Amino acid sequence: MKQMEKFAMVKVGQRFPLTIKRLGINGEGVGFFKKTVVFVPGALPGEEIVAEVEKVHPKRIEARIQKFRQKSKDRVDAPCVYYDECGGCQLQHLAYDAQLREKRALLLQTLARYTEHDETFWDKLTRPMKGMDDPWSYRNKSQFQVKQVGRNVLAGLYAEQSHHLIDVERCIVQDPRLDEITRGVVEIVRDLQISIYDEKKGGEKGLRTIVVRVGMKSGDAQLTLVTKSGDLPKQDLLLKRVSARFPQVKSIVHNIQASKGSEVFGEQTQLLYGTRTIREEIKEIQYELSARAFFQLNPSQTKVLYEEVERMAQLTGKEKVVDAYSGVGTIGLWLAPHAGEIRGMEVIPDAVKDANKRVRAEGYSHVSYEVGTAEKVFPKWAKKGFKPDVVVVDPPRIGLDEEMINTLLKSAPKRIVYVSCNPATLAKNVSDLSQKYKVKEIQPVDMFPQTAHVECCVLLVRK
DSSP: OHHHHHHHTOOTTOEEEEEOOEEOTTSOEEEEETTEEEEETTOOTTOEEEEEEEEEOSSEEEEEEEEEEEOOTTBOOOOOTTTTTBOSOSOTTBOHHHHHHHHHHHHHHHHHHHSSSOHHHHHHHBOOOBOOSSOSSOBOEEEEEEEEETTEEEEEEEBTTSOOEEEOSOOTTBOHHHHHHHHHHHHHHHHTTOOBOBTTTBOSOSEEEEEEEEOTTTOOEEEEEEESSSOOTTHHHHHHHHHHHOTTEEEEEEEEOOSSSSOSOOSEEEEEEEOSOEEEEETTEEEEEOTTOOOOSOHHHHHHHHHHHHHHHTOOSOOEEEEESOTTTHHHHHHGGGOSEEEEEESOHHHHHHHHHHHHHHTOTTEEEEESOHHHHHHHHHHTTOOOSEEEEOOOTTOOOHHHHHHHHHHOOSEEEEEESOHHHHHHHHHHHTTTEEEEEEEEEOSSTTSSOOEEEEEEEEO
């Protein structure tokens, strides 16, 4: 009742002074009004503002900056022309050294919130975040939605929490080659009058998404055209023009995404032109990348991240290693020269095919990959007597499920190296594993500069 009375006093449009204490998980500023948490997009730690209430929820308030009373010394002008309307980046208005500091602080706060230890405990175990010398133009892949407006064709990203498409000519956190190819394909699609899928009208035909991936070292590019159905209008003319204009595009793929959901890719993929994969190289290790295979979006920082995985794994050449959620085998191939045996698993068949192909090309007879979820394949290996010394997990944002946690606890490897892209699920998983494991150290790595995304590598050792 008291909670309801308190919120009855706060109304939409109300204004009040607010001091921003920290960053939130989505990069917004966080302050407190009458002991109630207030989220303010665009506000920075240390700033004093006048906040204007936009939404009132049972346990939080959403507000906007009505005016500044004192700005942060770390505030800078965001260089992107789309920054105010595009939700792709959240922190371009924060100086880069401050981004690293505040994202590390966000990691500590999240760990303290979901575990029994406070921020001081986690601060002692967490190293400074490793950033980039040049935190721009680092992404090796773009996924732009397309839309027909009159005779024009737009390609870009949806504005935050909306279906308003922003036509993006240059995304400054992407490799410029991605923008060049995407804009060229848009021009060809427009000139050929290829139909575009309209989510409001529905229907069964039309181009939905243009996906471009580039090998940062090789310069080779892969173009994936995602449509609503199996029909790709004027396919031959389209392929001819794209290949003539962009000889660096070595692979053109057609993917069918028939559902109305937000997933970019569907299950059906067909090679239309060139090779099925393109090649990427990190530290003289070559990887084969098919259209749907997961690969880190920042190759430069991937090297930094995997060096930390290697250091934490502490391999001597004899250990049995599990590479869980393996993608195209990036981590397993990295560790292969230092392990006795490596087994990995991945749900996407093409990725497993690419990984095993690369393993054979490198001459590694002690490394193999299998199709399936980590939660199913790992327990199956355990039941057959396979007992790993080290397990490396790089799960999606939802983290490890209960079955995977139980298998780790039962198999009890000496070390678990956890590569996390979500501090909240990391904290919950660390807490679940704490009955047998303790965290030895945490190394945050800034994989996505200008965003609130936090990635880290964690070493857990058996008690």
